[in-house]
Amino acid sequence: EAQVTQNPRYLITVTGKKLTVTCSQNMNHEYMSWYRQDPGLGLRQIYYSMNVEVTDKGDVPEGYKVSRKEKRNFPLILESPSPNQTSLYFCASSRYGTGYEQYFGPGTRLTVT
């Protein structure tokens, strides 16, 4: 089954404790992306990757890191999480970037206390 998977689905952590949210897709897509969703703000793009070893900042990259060492995986790293990073996070992938629709993972609900 074609899908985007994320882990964990739920995470509660404390300020400053480094964490990684994993994302994997099995559709051989070139493009992968991370979003955060906050009430009233819709989905905002954090980082995106057009291909392996190519990553770019989205609209809200501060406090996040990503890496794209393999085509299928695109982990999101929070080196020192803060309470304002409490949010619902989605990973997505598409065949290419411009002009192609994105397929979303199930989401990761992160709470930073």
Place this chain on the structure above:
Amino acid sequence: GQQLNQSPQSMFIQEGEDVSMNCTSSSIFNTWLWYKQDPGEGPVLLIALYKAGELTSNGRLTAQFGITRKDSFLNISASIPSDVGIYFCALSGNQFYFGTGTSLTVIP
């Protein structure tokens, strides 16, 4: 970043009624997308629009983006309870931009 204004913010309608929502952008884009998000799930693509002025349908859903390529609408005909959710417009470029969403409630 790109501004995407989506309206209305929320809608409460009776089952069977038609629904219309729209989206405007501050820049021109050649690909518009409409997504639906059910509670606790990721957004799912409903309709992808690639040609300005062309009406595209998917069952009871119809969408189009305008000749100016700065606006789009989504219509849902004869709403049913499972239409409940949040609808997002989105723009597809190297970056993806999403509207703030329209929350739809269907009253049986």
